[in-house]
Amino acid sequence: MPELAEVFYFAKQWDVGQGQLIADVALHEKSRVFRGCDVAALQSGLIGQKLRAFRTHGKQMLFEFSNGHWLGLHLGMTGDLKSRPQPYTPEKHDHLVLNTKKLALVFTDPRMFGRVQYFCGKALPEPWLKLPPQPMDEGFTLPRVQSILQRHPKTPLKALLLDQRYFPGVGNWMADEVMWQMRLLPTTPAGELEAKQTSALRKTLKKVCEVALKTIGMDWSDPPESWLFLHRWDKNKSCPRCGVGLVKEDLRGRTACWCPACQR
């Protein structure tokens, strides 16, 4: 599932269409990705508008069009954005295609856990006004992190890091990375962190998000080799810090990867 940096990278794929007039919108109106969305309004709203800008927040994307039209996208498990030159023939899983004279801006999603939303209005859409701060945002303060941990003292920290209400954009590999960099077992109860560790958690989350955005988010390049990231996918995976074999096990329905030697 795409995490914060991957989401930013995908959103950027439509950026080549900035300033271009949407001449036509092709979509699969019965597709599950349009649940709760007024498809007719989306179609008539976007045709004739120009793509102005995009922003992402956690795992969500928002595209701004001229005259107060907005398109919200969530990639779900298998969603993907791409741009293709015209003439473009939509493929089976292309549920939404915005056609300009030169380009096709394509949203494709084989498993359809993704979601499309349409908003109309001059101001930022309502749901975007009340999003929780991302780990690299100013509002992601130490008191905020402390109160999250205190609210869920028994939850394994790794599992809590995946909760999008608190850590928007953090997904499986990022949560494992944070636990590994902090040398804590993924099962560590959130309430057991000492004050120093809570402060380190905030800083580590911020750093992992920022570096991921600068690498994966920018050009799909890899985060530093010294991180767990590159090694967790290896066949004979071993810890880049101590060389001991990494463990992969299920934790609350997600695969956690950690080093049995340096995480305690």
Ligand SMILES: [Zn+2]
């Ligand atoms: Zn190790």
